[in-house]
Amino acid sequence: MPKPKLIEDQHAFSSTADALFFLTLISIATVIIMPSIMAERQYDAAAYTATQDFDTHLLSSLLNSNVDEFEYEITPLAITGITIPENTLISDPINSMFGKQHHHRTFADMIAEDMVLTLVVDNNGTSHYINPIAQQHKEQTSAAIASYLDTRIGGRYDHHLEANWEPVKDYPLKSSISVGMTPPHDAVRQSSRITLPLNTRTSREELFATINDSLLEGVHNSSNTTKFIAYHEAFNNTIEEASRSTAELITNIVFPSDYLRSLITQDQLQSSKSGFISTPQEEIHEPEMLIVEYVLNYSTNTPYGSSPIFTELNTIIISDIEEEIIDRNQQNIATHLHNELDPKINETVSQMMNSTNINTSKELRNAQVDEIYGKVNNGYVDITLSIW
Structure with missing residues (x-):
């Protein structure tokens, strides 16, 4: 039986024609669909x-907006059940006890004060x-903060605002604010930095003076x-x-010494039998002295306080x-540092010791x-604000 000639076998040409026709259809479809695909990506990028x-505008607006109303009850008053008389020394409790201005101008001021006032120590997990x-x-x-964000966002986005402060890096004493749900990893984030109202700060020059x-x-x-020794x-x-410098900063927050000293000079307290409560059973009539008793007991029994014994206040x-x-405070912070x-300091000392320059x-x-x-x-x- 004779072999068929190649020119007479047309099966391959038919398959090639089908493939070319299929590619032509794909090309046409791509031309038709591509604008839609590109537009969708452009829409996503624009969104x-x-x-x-x-997010940038919202965070800036939050930090610079005035707080219309901001009130809270000082804890000693809530615990002791004191009713403050009119024109009393503590009619403005924060201002008199802690020397802080309670007239917030902006949310940034309020957040900064909150970071200082609400320090938390982690003591064995508590x-x-x-x-x-x-x-x-x-x-x-x-x-x-939540009320302001809810009003400005109006349900268009979910949101989360977070702020954190550590007086000493990686030390178990910190303050934080967390408002809103935990953000997903792809949330849009915007950060800003504010200065804290600290009365004292560690001086770089003083650290260099020691070496x-x-x-x-x-x-x-x-x-x-x-x-090596030097x-x-x-x-x-x-x-x-x-x-020492950081301990003084923290103690200034923990222990309102200036306020306590000011009480001793008040005329209304000069008539008291003693500058402080002489015995726990003695009846106390002055609201100020009840708060002094509470603050002293609170401040001196925290993990960063002490437990002194005294019978009068001077x-x-x-x-x-x-x-x-x-x-x-200084001992705890020095141990942490x-x-x-120490491992890095040992390495630095070794390099300095062997240096000829x-x-x-x-x-x-x-x-x-x-x-x-x-x-x-x-x-x-x-401060970081996330929206998604």
Whole structure:
């Protein structure tokens, strides 16, 4: 039987024609559908950009808007059941007791004050406010923020606002605000930074003074043993200085010493038999003294307080209590900083000890002191607003 000639077998040509026709249909479909696909992506991009712009505007608007009404009850009054007489010394409790301005101009002011007043210490897994008025302030701050966001967003987006502050980085003492639901990973986020109303701040210059150029130059040509001891002692002094400064800041929040001292000079208290409650059974008529009793008991029995024994209130006792609280704070913070930084400090000391160039030693010193400073120089709070 003879073999068929190739020119007479047309099956391959038919399959090729079908394939070309199919590709032609795909090309036509692509031409028709592509504008729609591109438009959808453009719409998504435009929507995301619009959401970003709205989030940016919303956060800025929140921080700069005035708070119409903001009220909360000071905790000692709620606990003791005191009714404040008219024209009393504590008619403005926050202003008289803690020296804080209670007339908030903007939400930024209110959030900043809340960060300072509502510090919480984590003590073996149990959170404890270190300020007796903290809980009420936190609740009212969160409610005011939520009300503002709900009004401005009007149900168009879900939202979450978060702010966090740690006086010492990675230390179990912090303050936070969380308003709204937990945001998804693809939520649009916008952040801003505000300054906290702190009376004192750690000074970078004071930290460098403990390990200054004169000290480095004085021991640079000494033996390695001498340099090792000098550098270690200097860095230890730097940590002590950083701890002391931060302890004073925290104690200023925990213990209202200025307010207590002011009470002693009040004419209405001069007629009292003593400057303080002489016995627990003695009946107390002055609302101010009931609050003093509560604040002292609260402040001095927190994990950052002390437990002094006293029978009267005077400026010496106030100073003694204040100093004891500062000392305890300083010890706790110094221990934390040593645990965090000692390995790096040991490495820095070793490099400085073996360096033959004084400028290299100073650069190593600068980097290490800056790292210590960065642990305690947190006078700002970052606020993040997420919408989705």
